[in-house]
Amino acid sequence: MVISFKQIEEKLKTEAKRLLGESQVSIVLAYGKGYDENHPMPYVARNPSDVDNIVFNEYCNYNLARYLVRYPAGTKIAVAVKAADSRAVIQLIQEEKVKREDLVLLGIPVYGMKNPKTHEIIDGKTTGGLYNPVLYDILLGDEVHGQAIQSPYDVLAAYESMDKEARFAFWKKEFDKCIRCYACRKACPMCYCDPCFIDQTKPKWGDKSPQSHGNLMYHLTRFHHLAGRCIDCGECSRACPVDIPLYLFHKKVAKACEEMFGQAAGMSIEDKPALVNFRVDDSDKFLE
């Protein structure tokens, strides 16, 4: 089966027009034209007439769940969600940042999405191994069956084969590149803190200039803050201007969390975020 991006775009437009026209929602979060085909932009449609500006193609990677927390509580929002994006919405519902009843989820079943920089297909790398949204109100098309993925963690194989010295060298090289533009946290749907811990002056957790130790502090702490919450959309890595493969670390932590706590982030609105939760019979082996 070949995905028709045009078909999805049409369905998205139709639903957006209807929802806005019937005043079911006050905004629709979707994608619009960017400066070229490869760079579509997040787009906010407020009137039925805006809907014509909506586009959808294989470069529409942005996780639009990122923008939900910007609107005042109670705003009725329709949002276009791919598989990982829908998990971000679930996670935000768990964290009570958004309410389920305020949202209309326009689910996009899709595979073959591409990285606009490298044009490589991101399937299996940063989609959590899923192609269909976990949660939606309206599915824009039929469920799809992309290239089968054994586990979302398969892509970790090369990294996991490194010994600790190689791992350290790998991440040192990557973190040293960081210019502290914070595009990763801007792109991340779960990074909604304002201010971010690293911007605090009291305490000053780490250096704010792009020095290796400040970078390390920022990234390691951010990995912890996202542990059990990262839904593997990979937006952080694609947003990174110096191409730090942050998704690898996040994925590795997500894998550990799933193994230890028996739950993956953003899979059920009934779950409680794993790191602000416990089970009495959690194993002490976690600490070994």
Place this chain on the structure above:
Amino acid sequence: MSFEPKILGIACNWCTYTGADLAGTTRLQYPQNLRVVRVMCSSRINPSFIFRAFQLGADGVLVGGCHPGDCHYNTGNLYARRRLAVTKKILEFSGLESGRFRVEWISASEGNKFAEVVTEFTEQIKKLGPQIKFKISQ
């Protein structure tokens, strides 16, 4: 001169810190490489404290709390168990020797366990040698 590691300890007030006091009261001997910060509960430990300790040059970090189920604040250490487990994984994934970070449940009556853990951990850190990966060079 042989390598004398610097080990940071973070101990909860009610169990491990009191257990450490008991080790003293009963005159148990253990290596002097450990410097303890007292907090009220092991759940107070922010993951960044651990990252920061290694940046400050700690060769090892030892966290001590009440046994699960015996927390003075009922459930504090049950949260701590998860949060510190993830902290440990992150250190490991970043390439730091995972043996440099240890969490132990030591009750107020376990002075001997405190002394044993400190002795054993100090030996382990000595074997691992100086921690230079995270340490901020002057």
Place this chain on the structure above:
Amino acid sequence: MSRIGVFVCHCGLNIAKTVRVSELAEFAATLPDVVVAKDYKFMCSTPGQEMIVNDIKQHKLDRIIVTACSPLMHEQTFRKVLTASGLNQYLLTIVNIREQVSWVTHDIEEGTAKAKALLNGAVYRARLLAPLTSRVIDVNPNVMVVGGGIAGIQAALELANTGKKVYLIEKNSTIGGHMAQFDKTFPTLDCSACILTPKMDSVLQHKNITMMTSCEVSEVKGFVGNFDITIRQKARYVDHSKCNACLSCTEKCPGKGTSEWDESLVKRKAIYIPFPQAVPQKPIIDKESCTFFKKGKCRLCEKACEQKAIDFEQQDTFVQVKVGAVILATGFDLMDTKPLVQYGYGKYPGVYNALEVERLFNSAGPTGGKVTLRDGSEPKSIAILHCIGSRDKNNHEHCSRVCCMYSLKFSHLFKEKTSADVYHFYIDMRAAGKGYEEFYNRIIEEDVKFIRGKGARVTQSADEPGRLVVEAEDTITGKFIKLPVDMVVLSSAIVPRADARDIARLFNLSTDKQGFFMERHPKLAPLSTMSEGIFIAGACQSPKDIPDTVAQAYGAAAEALTIVVKDKMELEATTAMVNPASCCGCQNCVRVCPYGAPSYNAEKRVSEINEALCKGCGLCASVCPSSAIIARHFTNDQVLAEMEGLMEF
């Protein structure tokens, strides 16, 4: 810029022996913001404290560091010194160079180096300390005493006599505890009932005591001064408000249960009072042995009751009680010696445990005070085996403290009531206590035989069916002996109550290695616990005899009184607060707090902390991703600064 004073204590030679204290003071003087640094022999003494007071005035100090013993020891002492000098008490930092330095090393180089590092950390931390204001709360004037044995009874009476209202909670249907099971008490041999039952009656009559039998604590909320405790009143199936204690119900009852009070040696009715002097004198129905509950027919007790007090429909109920302080006097259990198969308890009818023997001596007991074996015959020879399960690293390492003395008491009573030969098998005789050694000497005169050697095994005699053989090594002669006897008494270990850990969890107490409740300090605070406002008395803390138990009960009553005698009290100011400017509204704090202190203000989209509920654990601060929560006295900056100081040296 702060002005720090550092005061290094020698603690005699306790610290000075393995830390060069004057060098430490000189070192302190070189650290940032340290204005004055001194060392002195005993900083906690009056001259030591005065030195601090004077230096605060003379040098205008605004931070004090006392480098001495553990903060758990003298933090309060030195806080008072600061308060007396007009400084906020939270500007004090204690550096623990005794328990955690000088006592754990013999090497003065190592000790001094570590002390310097700890002191440096303290200076870094002290510079960031902020004055804090203690919260003042209203104190509930009532006290709860849990456990109606001699400790609980004594504590309740003391408190009630001061005019305070006391709730006495007892899980059994009568108060009295183990002491009510005894016949005589050592070393005076006065009758246990004669000294106890008047006290039990006083409890019943006292206008300030609410006695709650067949009750258990099910939930504890709140904190010192304001505990909110839920009590489960177990169904008695008899309405005690109607019952006039005529006990005609018990006469008619055909049911047969095993008498817990008589250590299962005899049967009792299904509707019963445990013993004739029980308080209250009102019966309960044991569901397990009641014919009606088992077969759905009977109700003879109901017919016998003129007061219409029998209520088969009764359910457990829950009662809320508010108190300012709690005394736990939950007592002990006797170790179950069945697992020690070498002694044959539970297998050979001639082997008894100590509590069973207490009941045999008691005139209200199963045999009316006659010492007879289970077959009704009088034993001709009796062996008393000391230290069964205690002083035994395979079982309980601790000495149960009272066994030597009650074993001696047993031998006296055996001699008085039978013509049997009595043998003691003991490791060594522990008779420390007023009149105890004298009692021991008296028993020696009574033709009792002492064999110094722990009983190793009890077997059945091959030659004489029904008789037992005690095997032991007599460590004086070095000979292995086999002694045939008719009766064996096991002086088994005194162990914590089976539910001691559950009780400890309810009240947030620690337990020691053996499982007894742990005191705040073994010498200086033996009756208080790590939980403010919760006190302990009697054998729940460790095995002890009646005089010590009663002394502790008085002490615990006085401790509880120090809290409830005041209308108001100060609470620790080390609570958490939210800086709303940094709060991202993630509500992690709301999710994790065990006390429900944080709540989310949806309008302002920030969390807020109710300080009255906060206990200062700091969990919320560590789960706050944007560092918006300030855990007072353990703030992120303070901890980070201390760590930095510690790692510098």
